[in-house]
Amino acid sequence: MITGKRITQGLGKAAMEGAKGESTKTSKRKTSVTSKKEANVDHARIERAVREILIAVGEDPDREGLLETPARVARMYAEIFSGLHKDPSVHLKRVFTENYDEIVLVRDIEFHSMCEHHLLPFSGRAHVGYLPNGKVVGLSKLARVVDEVARRPQVQERMTETIANMVEQELGARGVAVLIESSHSCMSMRGIRKAGASCTTSAMRGIFRENLSSRAEILGLILNQKR
Numbered sequence: 003m004i005t006g007k008r009i010t011q012g013l014g015k016a017a018m019e020g021a022k023g024e025s026t027k028t029s030k031r032k033t034s035v036t037s038k039k040e041a042n043v044d045h046a047r048i049e050r051a052v053r054e055i056l057i058a059v060g061e062d063p064d065r066e067g068l069l070e071t072p073a074r075v076a077r078m079y080a081e082i083f084s085g086l087h088k089d090p091s092v093h094l095k096r097v098f099t100e101n102y103d104e105i106v107l108v109r110d111i112e113f114h115s116m117c118e119h120h121l122l123p124f125s126g127r128a129h130v131g132y133l134p135n136g137k138v139v140g141l142s143k144l145a146r147v148v149d150e151v152a153r154r155p156q157v158q159e160r161m162t163e164t165i166a167n168m169v170e171q172e173l174g175a176r177g178v179a180v181l182i183e184s185s186h187s188c189m190s191m192r193g194i195r196k197a198g199a200s201c202t203t204s205a206m207r208g209i210f211r212e213n214l215s216s217r218a219e220i221l222g223l224i225l226n227q228k229r
């Protein structure tokens with residue numbers, strides 16, 4: 003049984019901003035990553051494609067309200083798919099040696115992603131917990147990993163697995179638990195049109211997969227302590 007726990011909640015924008023602030027040292031490297039990302043996204047091609055879609059659905063892409071839309075969509079796609087050109091595991095490389103051997107859980111990490119089947123957004127909250135094996139990582143780094151993994155064409159199941167595998171591999175954690183709750187626009191806007199339906203996925207690694215009481219404990223921490 004694991005008794006101690008360190009829980010952080012609501013690591014959303016504030017944590018991301020904090021993370022930005024603490025990485026001013028590496029701003030030079032960040033700049034080159036940004037320009038590489040820009041080079042990887044063909045804005046002109048997106049603009050042509052969006053114009054084609056507008057024509058195909060029966061719109062007039064030359065009417066005033068739509069004139070800037072292709073360029074706007076291109077910039078937006080470059081932003082929301084920017085995770086394609088990043089390796090989120092870099093955030094887990096700077097670890098601290100700690101004797102702390104209880105659960106570390108970051109709850110309610112807000113994210114926005116794009117369903118790769120429909121290119122419609124799905125968004126919600128991710129909860130990432132692990133049982134360290136001598137190595138811990140800054141809490142905001144877990145939120146950064148979620149953010150970058152989300153900024154790709156995604157399915158929620160793969161997103162959950164990717165985060166769990168990354169935390170397990172990079173930290174060598176004794177156990178990892180990732181639970182993601184979200185709502186999908188492709189369910190509410192189209193198809194069966196069920197607004198408000200939520201989708202939960204989980205990925206358990208190590209002790210949280212093998213040991214039922216450990217799994218029950220982390221799931222209890224994630225699910226039962228909601229406001």
Ligand SMILES: [Zn+2]
Pocket residue numbers: 117118119120121122186188189
């Ligand atoms: Zn979808």
